Amino acid sequence: MDILYLLIPLSAVLVLLILGVFGWAVFRGQFEDLDREGERILDLERVTVDGDQGPLVGQPEESRPIVSQK
Numbered sequence: 001m002d003i004l005y006l007l008i009p010l011s012a013v014l015v016l017l018i019l020g021v022f023g024w025a026v027f028r029g030q031f032e033d034l035d036r037e038g039e040r041i042l043d044l045e046r047v048t049v050d051g052d053q054g055p056l057v058g059q060p061e062e063s064r065p066i067v068s069q070k
Helices: 004-027 034-040
Strands: none
Touching: none
């Protein structure tokens, strides 16, 4: 019975944390246009790249993994 004094507040904190993360995601616009994201992978003509990434052309020589032949 004493465990309920621990489990009930912990579950209330967990629910508040989940609601906070969900509210943050809604506020940041994560659920604005779900159809566009589903159709984006089907659009083969347009290559989309994030702003901080460049197009993948090839890896430089020093970043290629070394594969040993056994």
